[in-house]
Amino acid sequence: MTGDVAQAAGAAPYLIGEAMRGGYGRGADILHGCTIAVERGEIAVIVGPNGAGKSTAMKAVFGMLDLREGSVRLDGEDITALSPQARVRKGMGFVPQTNNIFASMSVEENLEMGAFIRDDDFHGTMEQVYDLFPILRDKRRQAAGELSGGQRQQVAVGRALMTKPKVLMLDEPTAGVSPIVMDELFDRIIEVARTGLPVLMVEQNARQALEIADKGYVLVQGANAHTGTGAELLADTAVRRSFLGG
Structure with missing residues (x-):
């Protein structure tokens, strides 16, 4: 499933930043209608090229920049207007x-x-x-x-x-660590998710992150380019050619 975001039928995701548009201060938009979501017990990863807006999307979900459009909901509650500190108290x-x-x-x-x-x-x-x-x-x-x-x-x-x-958000947790340490950290993240805690993660090591991902989002220029399970994205020819080195 690529090209846009398709939500599963039924209940809304446990955490979702939906159709988010915004940037820092009065600067230009970095996010252009992107949607990021994660379910209970799931690992969702955000990948993409440098400058794609991955960390900005994460920070938008956490309330570190004001959205000009879109919303953030946690367990059905609209938390778009809350500060990061208030979101921590809500369970982020x-x-x-x-x-x-x-x-x-x-x-x-x-x-x-x-x-x-x-x-x-x-x-x-x-x-x-x-x-x-x-x-x-x-x-x-x-x-x-x-x-x-x-x-x-x-x-x-x-x-x-x-x-x-209630949800764990990690911004490039393996940045600057060795491959062995990266594998160990990913193993621990899997353990955390197995307890039922949703994990939303930005990762530069796209291939390795998608290997453990239940859901993956490929961002390009602040917008959703490809969305699917980790396995689907790893098998997608366009994703492999553009973002995973072939």
Whole structure:
């Protein structure tokens, strides 16, 4: 299924940024009517060439730029007018590509910061994060800034999970890490999705991301170019030729 976005019949997606148009401040539009959605327990990935508006689409869903047209709905509720902080309280866990840890704080302090919106006992969630990322348990007293790139990304994802989000949003989680670390991170992301938590992810490593994706969106110049399952997009001749190196 390519060329436009076709929603499954029946209930609306759990999270959807629909027909989004907008840019930063008073600048020109970067998004041109693009639609991004993810269901419970699903991994949806946004791929495309550099400058396609992938991260901008993610930020629009999270409320980091004002939409000139379109809407964002979470579990049926229109949240288009909410700030990013309010969206976190509604259940959005967002991990930006850069500046996503407190480098001078320990791993454990970073995770505790992730629980800032909670007033219940969060230690059970912390144990779940340590079970998901065992290396963080070993390094919990170490400053997060001293960790490897892949370990820092684990801290960032773990901190987002500490909010007990209803949806996890990752902006290029494997940027700058080795292929081995990338595979490990993807394995952990699959584990997270299997718990029922929807995962929406922007990825530069398009082929590898589509291999784990239930749904994929190829953006070109801020608009949907191809949409389908990860397997469908990997098998699509036009997608392979244009975006996956043949």
